[in-house]
Amino acid sequence: MAAVFLALAAGGTVQAQEPEVYEITIQDHRFTPDELEIPAGKEAKLVIKNLDPTPEEFESYELNREKIVPAHGEISVYLDPLEPGSYPFFGEFNQSTAQGKIIVK
Numbered sequence: 001m002a003a004v005f006l007a008l009a010a011g012g013t014v015q016a017q018e019p020e021v022y023e024i025t026i027q028d029h030r031f032t033p034d035e036l037e038i039p040a041g042k043e044a045k046l047v048i049k050n051l052d053p054t055p056e057e058f059e060s061y062e063l064n065r066e067k068i069v070p071a072h073g074e075i076s077v078y079l080d081p082l083e084p085g086s087y088p089f090f091g092e093f094n095q096s097t098a099q100g101k102i103i104v105k
Contacts, residue, residue: 019043019078024058026069027051029094037103040084046077057092063102066092 020039024046025032038044048058050069058077059066069075082104091098 019045029097031100034100044079049074060089062087
């Protein structure tokens with residue numbers, strides 16, 4: 001905190017680092033990629049694009065996220081820095097085919 005104050009007092013600026021962006025596509029009621037690897041301890045932004053003519057819901061109990069992806073639309077999901085591990089996600093409307101996981105290393 002003191003370093004931030006000193007930088008600002010000296011006329012410097014402190015810039016927040018933008019999260020790394022990762023894209024997931026929904027097509028034929030499937031996520032692509034169905035396994036996404038991201039680094040541990042860093043913020044991430046998922047851009048989920050739905051190419052299907054029907055809506056889908058991106059849901060993950062482990063990530064505590066649930067969001068509708070409109071037909072032919074896209075959403076963004078922001079993730080705080082995560083611990084190493086596997087974080088499954090699924091499509092609520094097509095659970096038999098819309099499955100995936102985020103691998104954090």
